[in-house]
Amino acid sequence: MTDAQLPLQVRGLTVSYGASPAVFSADMRVEPGAMTAIIGPNGAGKSTLLKAVLGIVPALSGQVTVYGKPLDKQRSRIAYVPQRASVDWDFPTRVIDVVQMGLYRQLGLLRRITGRHRSLAMDCLDQVGMADFADRQIGQLSGGQQQRVFLARSLAQGADLYLLDEPFAGVDAATEKAIIDVLKSLKDEGRTILAVHHDLSTVPDYFDRVYIINKSPVAEGPVAEAFTQDALQRAYGGRLASGLLDQLFPVAEAAPAPGFPARTA
Amino acid sequence: MMGQMFGLGYNVILVATGAGLLGLAAGGIGAFLFLRKRSLVSDAISHATLPGVALAFLVMVALGGDGRNLIGLMGGAALSSLAGLVIVHWLDRRTRLGEDAAIGAVLSVFFGFGIVLLTVIQTIGAGRQAGLESFLLGSTAGMLRSDAIIIAVGGALALAACALLRRPMTLVSFDPEYAATQGMRPARIDMAMMALALAVTVVGLKVVGLILIVALLILSPVAARFWTERSEVVALLAGLIGGVSGAAGAVISSLAPDLPTGPIIVLVAAAIFAVSLVLAPQRGVLAGVIAQFQFRRRVHRRQGLLAVAQGQPIYEPYTQRLLRQEGLIRRDGVATSDGQAAAERAALDERRWHMLRGLPEAAPMAARYDGLTPIETVLTADQIADLDRRLTAEGAA
Numbered sequence: 001m002t003d004a005q006l007p008l009q010v011r012g013l014t015v016s017y018g019a020s021p022a023v024f025s026a027d028m029r030v031e032p033g034a035m036t037a038i039i040g041p042n043g044a045g046k047s048t049l050l051k052a053v054l055g056i057v058p059a060l061s062g063q064v065t066v067y068g069k070p071l072d073k074q075r076s077r078i079a080y081v082p083q084r085a086s087v088d089w090d091f092p093t094r095v096i097d098v099v100q101m102g103l104y105r106q107l108g109l110l111r112r113i114t115g116r117h118r119s120l121a122m123d124c125l126d127q128v129g130m131a132d133f134a135d136r137q138i139g140q141l142s143g144g145q146q147q148r149v150f151l152a153r154s155l156a157q158g159a160d161l162y163l164l165d166e167p168f169a170g171v172d173a174a175t176e177k178a179i180i181d182v183l184k185s186l187k188d189e190g191r192t193i194l195a196v197h198h199d200l201s202t203v204p205d206y207f208d209r210v211y212i213i214n215k216s217p218v219a220e221g222p223v224a225e226a227f228t229q230d231a232l233q234r235a236y237g238g239r240l241a242s243g244l245l246d247q248l249f250p251v252a253e254a255a256p257a258p259g260f261p262a263r264t265a
Numbered sequence: 266m267m268g269q270m271f272g273l274g275y276n277v278i279l280v281a282t283g284a285g286l287l288g289l290a291a292g293g294i295g296a297f298l299f300l301r302k303r304s305l306v307s308d309a310i311s312h313a314t315l316p317g318v319a320l321a322f323l324v325m326v327a328l329g330g331d332g333r334n335l336i337g338l339m340g341g342a343a344l345s346s347l348a349g350l351v352i353v354h355w356l357d358r359r360t361r362l363g364e365d366a367a368i369g370a371v372l373s374v375f376f377g378f379g380i381v382l383l384t385v386i387q388t389i390g391a392g393r394q395a396g397l398e399s400f401l402l403g404s405t406a407g408m409l410r411s412d413a414i415i416i417a418v419g420g421a422l423a424l425a426a427c428a429l430l431r432r433p434m435t436l437v438s439f440d441p442e443y444a445a446t447q448g449m450r451p452a453r454i455d456m457a458m459m460a461l462a463l464a465v466t467v468v469g470l471k472v473v474g475l476i477l478i479v480a481l482l483i484l485s486p487v488a489a490r491f492w493t494e495r496s497e498v499v500a501l502l503a504g505l506i507g508g509v510s511g512a513a514g515a516v517i518s519s520l521a522p523d524l525p526t527g528p529i530i531v532l533v534a535a536a537i538f539a540v541s542l543v544l545a546p547q548r549g550v551l552a553g554v555i556a557q558f559q560f561r562r563r564v565h566r567r568q569g570l571l572a573v574a575q576g577q578p579i580y581e582p583y584t585q586r587l588l589r590q591e592g593l594i595r596r597d598g599v600a601t602s603d604g605q606a607a608a609e610r611a612a613l614d615e616r617r618w619h620m621l622r623g624l625p626e627a628a629p630m631a632a633r634y635d636g637l638t639p640i641e642t643v644l645t646a647d648q649i650a651d652l653d654r655r656l657t658a659e660g661a662a
Contacts, residue, residue, distance in 0.1 A: 054446045072448065080446040087440050091300070092496045101439070104432045105447045137494040153443075174629045 004068030013062030079154035089139035102156030144175030285512030286420035292485035292507025296500040299486035300438040313349025314342035315379025403474030403527030419468035474527035491545035510534035574612035
């Protein structure tokens with residue numbers, strides 16, 4: 001894989017809010033056509049990494065390339081779904097208006113929203129199962145429904161690389177299913193997905209690759225190789241419930257403990 | 266001529282047009298300040314114009330010109346207002362002061378300084394300063410034709426810029442982080458928004474006055490917000506409300522010789538706000554009271570019917586009165602035949618819900634249970650028939 005084809009490559013990214021770095025010297029290679037989860041404990045800099053990649057928060061150092069070019073040249077190929085809590089829900093805007101915001105960049109300052117744009121927006125709402133809610137004010141929706149609308153907005157952009165910040169946090173089961181279905185069908189179309197994820201138990205089911213971080217990267221690669229008990233232990237320290245580890249790695253218990261290697265004289 | 270038809274002079278028509286365009290621009294731009302939750306910054310902007318007006322007057326007189334040249338005064342106002350804005354921004358960003366405290370500090374200091382300068386002007390150049398006080402509360406008396414044209418053109422330009430920037434301003438107000446991912450720079454959009462507010466304030470100084478221009482920027486959008494859930498309609502309506510207030514206020518104030526224009530314009534805008542507050546169909550106070558009343562009524566009706574179905578007495582007087590008025594129970598509390606039928610329907614609905622909530626696969630639909638929603642609005646006829654089969658099976662078991 002040449003670097004020009006990589007959807008996202010990060011080298012030596014450091015971000016700081018004040019004196020101590022939130023993300024330190026992170027390198028990341030996001031493979032095309034795969035679903036990658038960013039995992040790590042609370043305060044590990046997962047969201048910060050995503051925001052720095054997108055230029056929402058400034059980076060102290062580091063390089064970000066998107067499909068081999070600087071971010072600013074590739075804005076149209078990236079779609080972002082923010083964490084749900086970040087907007088004012090009493091804002092005077094309807095569901096369909098929010099989805100159309102995904103078209104603003106393409107529309108520029110002057111072009112009018114036409115029937116074609118409206119039907120595209122409706123189509124995106126339909127994909128996330130929210131077409132019946134198009135005329136509702138966004139504050140009238142449940143948390144999961146709001147999350148789906150934000151996903152629809154990113155679909156309207158028609159991007160190649162999707163960045164999502166905790167898409168499954170605090171949503172109902174129906175929404176989780178709807179979102180994962182949409183993401184998987186995006187993947188089937190050859191698009192790339194990178195999501196901050198908090199639920200370790202669903203990582204093997206939902207994702208192809210993981211990126212484990214705690215301030216600086218701990219492990220990166222296919223789930224089968226990088227999503228190991230050892231890597232999680234190093235990222236989370238003692239904060240992982242042992243029950244969860246047993247559930248994730250049932251065979252690890254049976255395997256011989258990696259004690260000191262026997263001395264062979 | 267139109268003017269003669271309405272009994273208004275040519276001058277009044279001219280001034281009303283200018284004030285109307287100004288109100289239109291102020292309402293439209295004020296809407297975006299309101300959406301961005303920064304309406305109060307306009308208060309600092311407007312009060313910070315005063316020292317600039319006074320200094321510009323002094324400079325123009327010192328250079329041997331006419332101190333009352335409107336363009337010159339507006340230029341001075343814009344400069345000192347810009348200085349105020351920069352200080353608010355700096356205090357907010359670089360110190361521990363919040364934006365509210367920064368606004369308060371800048372507003373009062375600049376305004377105080379301006380008043381001192383006005384007093385100085387009064388003592389040194391008596392006679393020539395006439396009219397400078399009118400910048401406080403606005404006046405159309407003695408307004409020149411050229412002044413009115415400047416105001417109209419300035420308002421129209423600000424309005425055009427506002428229309429051009431409507432999408433970036435909306436997106437930055439709603440979701441600044443997402444806007445940044447779309448290649449917009451929220452800090453720059455904010456700056457443009459403030460520049461527009463500043464432009465409208467400076468243009469409006471002569472007509473509305475610096476103390477009250479804020480009202481057009483704030484009252485119009487909050488009044489508009491009552492009527493709609495769409496941001497672009499908020500902006501359009503706010504412009505309309507501002508325009509009507511401006512034009513009507515200018516006309517009314519021309520009817521008597523000493524009526525200041527600004528206060529009249531603000532009173533018209535305030536009247537529109539009051540009407541919106543009370544009468545708006547969904548967000549208005551009256552609509553809220555009615556909705557609450559109807560909700561209470563539905564709760565009591567349902568609870569009363571369920572009590573009837575279970576053969577329990579109804580204790581609450583309001584429930585009793587309600588059911589009696591509908592002919593569902595008699596004076597002695599016994600259900601009529603209509604009442605029995607309604608009670609059975611309510612009880613059946615409740616049993617169906619109960620069954621639905623016990624089915625794990627129906628969780629999303631069962632989540633819509635609130636004790637009031639009839640199950641027919643959630644399920645199809647087929648699904649209800651299925652529920653009923655389960656109910657019969659359960660009854661038989």
